[in-house]
Amino acid sequence: MLSVQRRARILAILESETAATVRDLAQRLSVAESTIRRDLDKLEQQNCLTRTYGGAICDRNGHDSGQRNYDVLANTHRHNEKARIGERAAQMIHDYEAVFLDSGTTIEAMLPYLTDREGVTVVTCSLRIAMELAKLPHVTTIIVGGQVHSQTLSATGLLALRAMEAFQLHFAKAFIGVRGVTAGQGLTNRVSDRIPVKQLAMAQAREVIVVADGSKVGALAPSQVAPLSAVDCLITDTTAPPGECDAIRATGVEVLVV
């Protein structure tokens, strides 16, 4: 076996098991422990893993590890809810459609359920979503340009608007994530130059679908993104206050509780 192959296997093992000991790797690959140590050193130099005493841990998602920690911390107890919302939202994307995907963890929860789509065109402002989708062979992925927002890793600002205008894109559906949804104030969000991007995407879409976990329903954020009249469908989970769901439904928005 080539040394590069052995290193690739080490990475593969680490990726699937997150961590491994030097001894275990040496046994599984039938080489001396010192060889494994040398391999781990080299791979660490290339930022592929992080060396620890007695083994190594995976660096996969190195760039988004901070974000991922954030995700994990913020959403541990809601993980199942988000996955269900993502699955339901993904069902609304049909083969050969063009859709817009906003940035955000709830939108990202759709990605695992898009692997079998054919001929779908996805436009997104999220670098993370774009990188994930680029793996799928039957999906055309288009990233919106613009200034990169370091927290959300998405394209924002005036340049993003200009890029979207220059692309002259139209979507069958736009999937939007927000911080708050209420019957009275509609969609609200933190003050951010990501808001105009959401607005433009909604304007260019035939159908607007908002995804929001239960904690967002009835919540109010400082800046209004759009009134509910601009929304066709809201997908949320069973932790959403039923009263608010009914009130939103009364404005003509289809509310799906999963």
Add this chain to the structure above:
Amino acid sequence: MLSVQRRARILAILESETAATVRDLAQRLSVAESTIRRDLDKLEQQNCLTRTYGGAICDRNGHDSGQRNYDVLANTHRHNEKARIGERAAQMIHDYEAVFLDSGTTIEAMLPYLTDREGVTVVTCSLRIAMELAKLPHVTTIIVGGQVHSQTLSATGLLALRAMEAFQLHFAKAFIGVRGVTAGQGLTNRVSDRIPVKQLAMAQAREVIVVADGSKVGALAPSQVAPLSAVDCLITDTTAPPGECDAIRATGVEVLVV
């Protein structure tokens, strides 16, 4: 059997099995190991594969983890050279400058040396570079929009051109990576819709810096990106053929060998 037939079989084997040893290839093709080594050298020159100690791995790999493997495996023995090129190139970026960074592993090697810059604006078509740079607080990162190329994870095509035009950006310096640099044919690359993006970035830059490891110097790829007259500086390593370096220097390009 003709030598070209044998090389074609080597490529076929590599493509289906990703990697192979010199010994294995010699046995399967019934020739001496030295012959296989010569074949692998030639095929590497043509960027068809990447030589490793004891064998070779395939360059053209499927999507999935192909890119990652390519990065990790292909650059093991060149790691130091690339890092040196990256360091030297990064030195050319000064505080409060606006620069364009192309996609590619050699360009990515610049990133570790940009952590202490102040007020730099970086425009890039590479999702990976954009994600890395977004971590840096004192750097403004702008991603070019467009269709995402799955192998390189970069924005390409007509949409990328439109985005760059809409942004109306100008750069102090553009850092470009290519597959081949020769005194006669200038910059050459694989046929790809990434080429117009490189060309536009070069046109918008006051100074064009090409980064290319030694294997690219004197190498020829099928499609011309630009003549050398469009280039101000070439940064390469000591493995570059000195004769070609001199010939490139004679055309007025500053050649830095690190």
Add this chain to the structure above:
DNA sequence: GCAAACTCGCGCAAGAACGCGCATAGAACT
């Protein structure tokens, strides 16, 4: 807080792979 067990880094030696020069064989050209 200390000892035992474990892990690490380093140097060394054996074996594998490499590059290079040279000789041979066949093809192409004169």
Add this chain to the structure above:
DNA sequence: AGTTCTATGCGCGTTCTTGCGCGAGTTTGC
């Protein structure tokens, strides 16, 4: 027929990888 050129195989010195042993450093458990 002779010459030149290219491709191939072989031998040899060099370089690289790997495994092992040992002293030093680190973790664990009492």
